[in-house]
Amino acid sequence: MSYDAVKHLKPSEFKRLCSVQPETFAAMMLVIKQVESDKPPGRPSKLSWEDQLLMTLEYWREYRTYFHIGQSWGVNESTAYRIIRKIEDTLVSSRAFTLPGKKKLQQSDYQLEAVVVDVTETPIERPPKKQKQFYSGKKKRHTLKSQVVVNQGTGEIICTSHGKGREHDFRIFKKSKVQLREDIKFLGDKGYQGIQKLHLNSQTPKKNPKKSNLSILEKKRNRELARIRVIRENVHCKLKVFNILSERYRNRRKRFGLRFNLIAGLYNYELYLHKSLSV
Numbered sequence: 001m002s003y004d005a006v007k008h009l010k011p012s013e014f015k016r017l018c019s020v021q022p023e024t025f026a027a028m029m030l031v032i033k034q035v036e037s038d039k040p041p042g043r044p045s046k047l048s049w050e051d052q053l054l055m056t057l058e059y060w061r062e063y064r065t066y067f068h069i070g071q072s073w074g075v076n077e078s079t080a081y082r083i084i085r086k087i088e089d090t091l092v093s094s095r096a097f098t099l100p101g102k103k104k105l106q107q108s109d110y111q112l113e114a115v116v117v118d119v120t121e122t123p124i125e126r127p128p129k130k131q132k133q134f135y136s137g138k139k140k141r142h143t144l145k146s147q148v149v150v151n152q153g154t155g156e157i158i159c160t161s162h163g164k165g166r167e168h169d170f171r172i173f174k175k176s177k178v179q180l181r182e183d184i185k186f187l188g189d190k191g192y193q194g195i196q197k198l199h200l201n202s203q204t205p206k207k208n209p210k211k212s213n214l215s216i217l218e219k220k221r222n223r224e225l226a227r228i229r230v231i232r233e234n235v236h237c238k239l240k241v242f243n244i245l246s247e248r249y250r251n252r253r254k255r256f257g258l259r260f261n262l263i264a265g266l267y268n269y270e271l272y273l274h275k276s277l278s279v
Contacts, residue, residue: 001051001054001058001072001073002051002054003048003050003051003053003054006054007022007050017058017061018054018057018058018061019057019060019061019241019242020057020266020270021270021273023273024266024269024270024273025053025054025057027096027269028053028091028097028266029049029050029053031090031091031094031096031097032049032053032087032090032091032094033049034094035090035093035094036049036090045083046074046075046079047073047075047083051073052083052086052087053087055069055073055080055083055084055087056083056084056087056088058072059080059084059244060242060243060244060259060263061241061242061243061244062243063242063243063244063247065077065250066078066080066081066084067080069084088258088259088262091262092258092262097262097265097266097268097269098261098265099157099158099159099160099261099264099265099268100156100158100159101158101159102149102158102159102176102177102178102179104158104159105149105158105159105178105179105180105181105184106179106180106181108181112151112153112181112184113152113153113183113184113185114151114152114153114184114185114186114187114228115149115150115151115152115158115180115184115185115186115187116149116150116152116187116188116228116229116231116232117147117148117149117150117173117178117186117187117188117192117232118147118148118150118188118189118229118232118236119145119146119147119148119169119172119191120145120146120148120236120239120240121136121138121139121143121144121145121146121165122143122144122146122245122246122249122256123139123141123142123143123247123248123249124142124143124144124165124248124249124250124253125142125248125249125250126142127142132166133164133165133166134164134165134166135165135166136165136166137166139165141165142165143165144162144163144164144165144249144253144256145162145163145164145165145167145169145172146160146161146162146260147160147161147162147163147169147172147173147176148160148232148235148236148239148264149178150231150232150235152185152187152228152229152231154271155231155234155235155271156268156271156272157235157264157267157268159176159178160257160260160261160264161173161175161176161178162256162257162260163175168191169189169191169192170191170192170193170194170195173192173195174198180199180201182200182201183201184201185201185202185203186199186201186202186203187202187203187204187225187228187229188202188203188204188229189204189205189229190204190205190207192204193207203225204225205222205225205226206218206221206222235267238267239260239263239264239267242263244259244263245259245260245263
């Protein structure tokens with residue numbers, strides 16, 4: 001495996017290999033070389049910068065162990081770990097692929113009509129301590145929760161927040177301290193019942209009343225809301241193409257949020273890249 005062996009692939013095949021477009025890969029390489037050029041030179045690596053980035057993308061995409069990744073690239077396990085961690089830290093420190101952030105939701109000049117808020121779960125290894133905090137009653141396993149706030153019109157991820165599997169979705173929202181302008185509409189699922197007390201311009205599905213059924217009009221409104229909110233499933237699908245977010249997470253939990261936000265930033269970059277190319 002090497003970048004020289006895959007750089008001539010068709011864009012669709014390159015996307016299938018490492019889950020990013022060639023243009024995104026080139027932008028990431030430019031950032032890495034700019035950041036690393038400012039650092040004092042050290043011992044040269046066996047792999048080029050292109051190969052190191054490709055290794056990192058392969059790790060996110062396939063989520064094999066460091067041992068198996070190292071064997072594919074002809075380096076030992078610890079070297080593969082250091083390379084992947086270095087590339088991740090470089091991309092994060094550059095701030096080239098950061099999310100807009102929750103402060104944007106309060107700025108008057110930020111064009112936004114409605115946001116869709118939803119939580120996705122990623123399974124983790126069973127913790128040796130405080131297991132109940134991570135046990136998800138919905139998934140029946142230990143998980144980490146990730147709240148994603150999405151621009152309903154464009155599909156852009158605005159901000160994220162993370163919690164433990166036992167935490168309720170609404171509790172994670174309140175803990176994240178996301179505040180919306182009054183004119184921005186909040187669209188959530190049944191887990192956000194009571195959001196109207198925090199944000200009047202909100203809409204959630206109507207629950208079945210006790211010993212009764214929803215009216216035809218109420219069912220129609222629920223279906224219409226589900227149709228509008230389906231964009232959050234599309235976003236989750238794009239993010240979980242990277243198996244590191246969909247399969248059982250084996251690494252330290254402290255680094256999960258960093259990787260999730262970095263992959264979300266790449267998703268946003270490709271979202272606007274696609275729009276610019278289609279114009």
